[in-house]
Amino acid sequence: MSDTQTTAGATGDAGEERGLRRSLGFRDLVVYGLLFIAPMAPVGVFGTLDARSHGAVALVYVVATVAMAFTAFSYAQMVRVVPQAGSVFAYARAGLGSGAGFVAGWMAMLDYLLIPAVAYLFSGIAMNALVPDVSRWVWTALAVVVTTLLNLWGVRTAARVGFLVLAMEVVVLLVFVVSAVVVLARDGAQRGWLSPLTGDGSQGAFTLSAVIGAVSIAVLSYLGFDAIASFAEEVTGGAHKVARAVLLCLALAGVLFVAQTYLVALLEPVSSAELAADPVKQGSAFYDAVDSSVGGWLHNLVAVSKAIGAAFAALAGQAAAGRLLFAMSRDRR
Incomplete structure (x- = not known):
């Protein structure tokens, strides 16, 4: 691994660290x-x-952010106590013993294997939808090769390229936000202005159980911020930076998620009751709302951003998996 060298760490067979x-x-x-x-x-x-939330989709992300904050705070505390690569593997091993660490490490490994696999596949499918002449498997393979080469090149290089991709994603999100605000100011909202927080009323009165049921799905959007802790041995300046980064990532994600779902819910021409009655429409609901209110050009822009972003989400997951395997093998687990 190009980023591995002899530093303070665990002891190997020959006694070196x-x-x-x-x-x-x-x-x-x-x-x-x-x-x-x-x-x-x-x-x-x-x-x-x-x-599922009866139209209160922005409230779902508010609640999900608060719920995930407990996990983020826990990681922030643990990374200060156990500033090692391996994240939950190192924490469980230090706090509960080697057996618990072994189980936690391999469970986390499933996370870091399956999420990138799905992300790569999604990237291939999305690019194939935009360029049908090229097979989805070609796009998927290209995403795997490019991101793997970046990770092999080194963590700093991957971080620099990742920054450019992240900047692109943020710019596309800002374009969406500005376009949505312009449309809402010009044409008004399709639903009530508070409906993303209180429900659209099409499925009856607002219920907390509906929101909590949707939260159990929404928390999947936050998968990955914990991977930051896997880089605890590669950050300059101490583990407190890792703790701050974990908390900041969750806060930023929460703001972005609430803002975009609030705006698209106001643009959504279909009620939550209609979406509930026709599950086929649910998968494309975001794009359908954008198409009907702003135009197909923004749909395509968001689709490209999602396709590239998915590949680089897999890059981050792949890098985290490498650190987890390094930590577990170093400890002979």
């Missing part, structure tokens, strides 16, 4: 975290959440 080169700054950690989360993660699940 092995660790990781400290080359990441605070910004790099935030970039990795937001890449894995993806700034426009709600796009694919918006319709499902809108239907």
Whole structure:
């Protein structure tokens, strides 16, 4: 691994100490975290959440952010006590013993394997939809090769390229926000201005159980911010930077998710009751709302951003998996 060198760390067979080169700054950690989360993660699940929450989709993300804050705070505390690569593996091993660490490490490994696999596939499908002449498997393979080469090149190089991709995603999100605000100011909202927080009323009165049921799906949008803790041995300036990055990533993701779901809910011409009655519409609900209110050009822009963003979310997951395997193998687990 190009970023591995002899530093303070665990002891190997020959008695030497092995660790990781400290080359990441605070910004790099935030970039990795937001890449894995993806700034426009709600796009694919918006319709499902809108239907399940009776239209209170922005409130769903407010509650989900608060719920995930407990996990983020826990990671922030643990990374200060156990500033090692491996994240939950290192924490469980230090706090509960080697057996618990072994189980936690391999469970986390499933997370870091399956999420990138799905992200790569989504990237291929999305690009194929935009360029049908090229097979989705070609796009998927291209995404795997490019991101793997970047990770092999080195964590700093991957972080720099990731920053550019993240900036692109944020710009697209800002374009959406500005376009949505212009349309709302010009034409007004399709639903009540408070409906994304209180429900649209099409399925009856607002219920807390409907919101909580949707929250159980919405928390999937936050998967990945915990991966920042896997870089604890590669950050300069101490573990407190990792703790701050974990908390900041969650806060930024929460703001972005609430803002975009609030706006698209106001643009949504279909009621939550209609979405609930027709599950097929739920998957494309975000794009349908954008198409009907702003235009197809923004749909295509968001689709390209999501396709590229998914590949680089996989890059972050792949990097986190590498650190987890490094930590577990170093400890012979």
